[in-house]
Amino acid sequence: MKNFILISLTLLTLSFSYSTHANYDRNQAIPVDKVLFGQVVSVRNITQEELVIDKNSGWKTFGGALIGGVIGNQFGGGSGRDAATILGAVLGGSIANNRNNQPKKVVTRLVELMISIDNGEQFMVIQDFDQQMIFHSSDKIRLIYLANGSVRIDKQF
Amino acid sequence: MNKLILAAGISLTLVVLSGCTNKSVVRYGDANAVETTDINFGSTDLQKVAGQMTDSLLVSPVVGTLTANTRPIIFVENIKNKTSEHIDTESITDSISTKLLRSGKFRFVDMGRVEAARQQIDFQQNSGMVDDSKSMQFGKQVGAQYMLYGNLASIVKSNKDQSDVYYKFTLRLMDLESGLIEWADETEIRKTKGKEFISW
Secondary structure (H helix, E strand, O other), rough: OOOHHHHHHHHHHHHHHHOOOOOOOOOOOOOOOEEEEEEOOOOOOHHHHHHHHHHHHOOOOEEEEEOOOHHHHOOOOOOOOOOOOOOOOOOOOHHHHHHHOOOOOEEEEEEEEEEEOOOOEHHHHHHHHOOOOOOOOEEEEEEEEEEHHHHHHHHOO | OOHHHHHHHHHHHHHHHHHHHOOOOOOOOOOOOOOOOOOOOHHHOOOHHHHHHHHHHHHHHHHHHHHHOOOEEEEEEEOOOOOOOOOOOHHHHHHHHHHHHHHHOOOEOOHHHHHHHHHHHHHHHHHHOOOOHHOOOOOOOOOEEEEEEEEEEEEEEOOOOOEEEEEEEEEEEEEOOOOEEEEEEEEEEEEEEEEOOOOO
């Protein structure tokens, strides 16, 4: 009986944690530093596991973009910096804080967006996968730099 | 006997409690009523912004001159949303353009429906199902003379007792040929949320 309860609890925990993704509260008035406008060039759904693998292989390329700087710092000890790479708001639990504590099967769903800003600049942004806002190529977006230091991509409409 | 009274009491209590449960109730309300559900951009703000901007544009002496002998054709560019909120700015421009159209002083072209219009004319021209003498022709559309565009920005400040949101909505009318700004105006909204002490 004890074993049955233990197995059930384990399965329940895994089923809750396996598809962790966060829904942003996008209708909240909070301070903003600046907003840039542009469109999505490409979208790729990624997982925390991929990020960890990438970290272990020395932050080489990730979806065609160099990952360093912000993400490197998030994981503590990344190498290389690329000003055009931004780690957006990751709500599904801080990757840096939780990566060692969570079971290996936990998958945090993230989305990697290549963004082309109206002035021609390009950014690679990684943020939480949000079922309320699925991105596609050519979607018009806003790159929002919030005053709390985080960055978020929203659709314009 | 006591058991019977106890059972009756419990039954009565259950009936009373079941009558107190929460129920979802749907009601119709006044679409123009002031909405203060929270401090974020809401329906009252949208109505206020659209109403004030339309009134300002229609009473402007410059616009009076522009519309004296003709109904200028306007193209509405999307409002740039510079706030943290995901606001349907198209809804603001829809309200403004609808009010301006109803004034009878302006005409509009809808860039959001260009592809649908192209498909319809293409169908009329090439499907073989429409009488040639009655089908619409390519190349007959009229170009916009003016562009209406704007920004919505916000400043948010808060502490543990109070939150303050200031919205500024700016709208401009540009002559597409000369590039001149013929009209501009802005409207402001300030909303605060604080704790209130309830007194009897």
